[in-house]
Amino acid sequence: MAYRLAAKRPQLMEDFDEPELAQLGATYAPPLAAWPSRRATVPAPPAPAPWQQRRQQQPPRRPVPDVMEILGGLGDGLTASDCEDEAVHHGSEADDEEGAASGELGEGEDDEEAGRKGSQRSGSGAGSDREAGSGACSGSEEEDGGALEDVDLDEMVEADFGLDRSSVLARIEGFISDAVAAVAHGQLPELQLVSTAAGNTHMVADGGGGGGDGGGDAGFDEDLGPAGSDSRGAAAPAQPSAVDYMRLEDEGDEDGGGGSGEEGADGRQQRERRRRRRRAHGASGRLRLGSLTQVKSITHGQGRQAHGVARVFQILAVVHELLRSGRQATQRDIYYKLLGPPLFPSATAVSGAIQDVVALLRVPRSALGIACSPRGAVAGRVALRDGPGGAWVDCGALGMAGHAIPGELAAVERLSFRVSARYILVVEKDCIFQRLTEDRLHERLPIVLVTAKGQPDLATRAFLSRREGLMAAAAPSLPILGLVDWNPSGACILATYKFGNARMGLEGTRYAVPRLQWLGVRGGMLDGVPRSAFHALTGRDTALLGGLRRRLAGHTGWLAELDDMEERGLKCDIEALYTVGGFEGLHRQLVRRILQQQYV
DNA sequence: GCCACCCCAAAGAGGCTTAT
DNA sequence: ATAAGCCTCTTTGGGGTGGC
Numbered sequence: 001m002a003y004r005l006a007a008k009r010p011q012l013m014e015d016f017d018e019p020e021l022a023q024l025g026a027t028y029a030p031p032l033a034a035w036p037s038r039r040a041t042v043p044a045p046p047a048p049a050p051w052q053q054r055r056q057q058q059p060p061r062r063p064v065p066d067v068m069e070i071l072g073g074l075g076d077g078l079t080a081s082d083c084e085d086e087a088v089h090h091g092s093e094a095d096d097e098e099g100a101a102s103g104e105l106g107e108g109e110d111d112e113e114a115g116r117k118g119s120q121r122s123g124s125g126a127g128s129d130r131e132a133g134s135g136a137c138s139g140s141e142e143e144d145g146g147a148l149e150d151v152d153l154d155e156m157v158e159a160d161f162g163l164d165r166s167s168v169l170a171r172i173e174g175f176i177s178d179a180v181a182a183v184a185h186g187q188l189p190e191l192q193l194v195s196t197a198a199g200n201t202h203m204v205a206d207g208g209g210g211g212g213d214g215g216g217d218a219g220f221d222e223d224l225g226p227a228g229s230d231s232r233g234a235a236a237p238a239q240p241s242a243v244d245y246m247r248l249e250d251e252g253d254e255d256g257g258g259g260s261g262e263e264g265a266d267g268r269q270q271r272e273r274r275r276r277r278r279r280a281h282g283a284s285g286r287l288r289l290g291s292l293t294q295v296k297s298i299t300h301g302q303g304r305q306a307h308g309v310a311r312v313f314q315i316l317a318v319v320h321e322l323l324r325s326g327r328q329a330t331q332r333d334i335y336y337k338l339l340g341p342p343l344f345p346s347a348t349a350v351s352g353a354i355q356d357v358v359a360l361l362r363v364p365r366s367a368l369g370i371a372c373s374p375r376g377a378v379a380g381r382v383a384l385r386d387g388p389g390g391a392w393v394d395c396g397a398l399g400m401a402g403h404a405i406p407g408e409l410a411a412v413e414r415l416s417f418r419v420s421a422r423y424i425l426v427v428e429k430d431c432i433f434q435r436l437t438e439d440r441l442h443e444r445l446p447i448v449l450v451t452a453k454g455q456p457d458l459a460t461r462a463f464l465s466r467r468e469g470l471m472a473a474a475a476p477s478l479p480i481l482g483l484v485d486w487n488p489s490g491a492c493i494l495a496t497y498k499f500g501n502a503r504m505g506l507e508g509t510r511y512a513v514p515r516l517q518w519l520g521v522r523g524g525m526l527d528g529v530p531r532s533a534f535h536a537l538t539g540r541d542t543a544l545l546g547g548l549r550r551r552l553a554g555h556t557g558w559l560a561e562l563d564d565m566e567e568r569g570l571k572c573d574i575e576a577l578y579t580v581g582g583f584e585g586l587h588r589q590l591v592r593r594i595l596q597q598q599y600v
Numbered sequence: 601g602c603c604a605c606c607c608c609a610a611a612g613a614g615g616c617t618t619a620t
Numbered sequence: 621a622t623a624a625g626c627c628t629c630t631t632t633g634g635g636g637t638g639g640c
Contacts, residue, residue: 332630335629351630372629373628375630407630451612452630453613454630457631458631489610493612501632
């Protein structure tokens with residue numbers, strides 16, 4: 001059937017009958033013609049965000065002092081009792097106004113409490129604070145980024161993505177008040193940051209929470225624990241690899257998709273058993289951070305962290321002002337606002353300080369009023385709507401540039417999706433994305449095309465993710481395929497989509513796409529490509545390959561591609577496929593490999 | 601030995617400036 | 621007018637250094 005589909009060109013979704021789609025596990029969406037409009041429409045102005053609505057309904061807040069005003073007051077006449085009053089007031093305000101939010105802090109509260117105790121030990125240093133953190137990671141041996149660990153998910157930490165702006169303001173003001181009180185008592189303020197060190201990063205089971213992925217928990221193979229009777233059991237390591245879990249999860253998704261409707265009490269018990277088993281045994285390919293904290297203070301490291309601490313207070317001041325005024329700013333805006341030595345000599349200093357603020361407050365940057373410049377794009381068999389009152393935009397009827405993915409995470413989370421595709425294709429480069437959309441690949445195959453134009457930004461990853469994005473809206477079993485250059489950087493980009501990134505802290509580990517598979521370019525697609533289309537691997541490429549091998553331990557299909565690159569000592573771009581059959585050659589290869597399921 | 605910090609190089613497309 | 625070069629913007633990973 002696969003080839004018959006390929007031969008029927010152009011092939012519209014309406015041409016498929018429902019049983020045919022069901023057989024392949026695809027979700028049948030209404031034909032595009034039945035949607036409100038087949039044409040591209042200009043989205044209506046977004047409805048006020050929830051926090052804006054609440055802000056309009058709330059009585060005016062008590063005027064709060066500017067962060068830098070508070071800090072500036074340290075040296076002129078602010079007494080210890082003033083500071084205590086300030087601290088008590090903000091504490092009670094947070095309790096009164098944000099009771100619900102405070103109640104949701106959960107493990108974060110515990111950590112903050114532990115953090116305060118750590119601070120009271122004054123200058124205990126990172127080492128002792130590691131001990132003060134949870135014991136979840138004690139004794140854990142992070143052999144490589146892809147290895148499983150036997151960790152308790154309850155000890156994992158995530159940013160609080162549910163806070164509104166007033167709650168974030170209360171957190172900032174509470175932190176500043178505590179810092180001022182500490183200074184008034186002759187102590188230096190310390191920053192308790194969620195650690196992004198290797199010892200605090202874990203590949204864990206994705207509990208399926210958040211998105212509409214009903215199959216997330218279903219179908220995990222009962223026989224495949226460490227003592228499983230699977231054919232791999234005899235030679236399997238003590239713990240299955242992350243890849244095994246990802247594969248099982250995928251199989252489970254497919255299994256769970258069909259039977260979830262008739263699930264009774266037994267089914268629920270089975271699911272709970274599976275959930276517990278997964279909790280006990282580890283990972284499905286999503287990075288998470290543990291609750292270990294890193295302490296930054298002005299005096300640690302003989303003052304080496306002083307700039308970092310000062311940068312955090314500067315960013316807090318900017319964020320506080322943004323939130324009070326109800327505005328947003330891009331990271332670059334903030335850089336230009338703060339630009340200049342010694343604190344902010346470069347854009348990376350701003351980025352690092354923002355990550356520290358995220359780790360300190362445990363809220364995403366979207367809740368801080370910080371957005372990114374839009375970069376990603378989407379095209380093909382999906383319609384988008386920005387909020388309940390917006391108009392549907394048919395991404396299959398747009399030009400070759402597709403539809404821009406908003407850079408603001410809150411805007412991504414507002415999107416509604418109507419998916420009529422059977423595949424999602426993530427493309428590394430915009431030029432290839434445009435080539436495929438101009439050639440109407442989505443009319444030949446029911447497919448959604450997504451690109452982040454290089455290294456994926458958070459917004460594009462969120463757009464894809466199973467929590468708020470395309471994966472949640474699409475069928476759980478929909479294949480998500482990656483098309484990147486055949487070089488170590490391309491593999492890095494795929495790995496970032498698939499596993500997330502610990503260096504970005506609480507946000508970087510949230511928007512993983514564990515089911516992503518490597519469609520191309522792969523070594524097997526390069527037959528007939530002339531030698532001139534290849535380039536020699538550089539020293540940096542070799543170093544990247546080493547790092548990738550550690551991250552991808554156990555992922556044999558991807559490792560084989562890395563081996564192939566290293567053995568040949570060569571790399572090439574996607575465009576190299578043009579040398580065999582031109583644009584149509586690339587097109588044909590992709591269609592054939594997708595339909596023949598030649599991806600790993 | 602582990603960790604954090606800092607610097608560097610790189611990915612990608614688009615925009616701007618300068619040279620031919 | 622066109623091409624080349626540089627900068628923007630966000631994110632990534634590697635490696636060196638020094639503190640704990």
